[in-house]
Amino acid sequence: MPELPEVETVRRGLDQWVAGRTIATVEVLHPRAIRRHVPGARHFVDSLAGRKIGPVQRRGKYLWLPLDETDALIGHLGMSGQLLMQPAEAPDELHLRVRFTFIDDGPQLRFVDQRTFGGLAVSPGGAVLPAELAHIARDPIDPSFVDEEFVAALRRKKTEVKRALLDQTLISGVGNIYADEALWRAQLHGARPTDQLTRPAARRLLAHVRDVLGEAIGQGGTSFDALYVNVNGESGYFDRSLNAYGREGEPCDRCGAPIRREAFMNRSSYSCPRCQPRPRVPGLAGVRR
């Protein structure tokens, strides 16, 4: 569920609550939550106890907590993961997977994940940038993101533009909601072939991606239900600003035509049938419906 704005909101909260604190104990309540930590649960627990956490980092939808400026604890929220700060006396959440306590006896850090697509792992030597995240591109909020490199790489691809936006090795942090929102703003249908986009069109799309992500961060992300909340259990408010995602049948905020929903990769895409017409003569990438 969480995309860049939601993960960034969690990162900021985590940074306030855990940076500078030292882990006392770690409890793994579900093995799937650390399946990416190959050496196993015992090793995971042992390599975290006594470690001091540094400033919380993010790339795309991944988070990491530097440990003593050497290793890192990597986290991904998947579709339903939460990182929550809780007092020790708070009852265990139904889907509590991993619990961290600290030597200061302050609030616990809890990883809660209904669908278990998320997970945690320790990255040896990963404090600056975990090697496990080397394949993740920079996100468009990152000051080191190079716009013209993205524009060129996008236009080199032979795929549909929405698929490209979701490709975390090309541009990270964008998921199903914000891809649809950026495409709505750019008035592009997601099935448009990337190699037919002009440079100006690609630049406009990138600007809209960056804008919508930034605005959503300002609202604390998008919450449709209790599955996405920040570290204090609070919802975000960007759902009020959505123009396309989840709005099937509602009037387009630009032209009034009813927003359409189309099947896309076992999910859905939302767009305006008038502002975002399907590509006319489909190239090879545009045949699929």
Added chain:
DNA sequence: AGTTGCCCCTGCGCGC
């Protein structure tokens, strides 16, 4: 080598 699908899970809302 680049691109496309399948699959991993749990829970909720809907229609019958």
Added chain:
DNA sequence: TGCGCGCAGGGGCAAC
């Protein structure tokens, strides 16, 4: 009331 189906903010990896 109950059950089956479709659907949900993601991504790794096998198969083309």
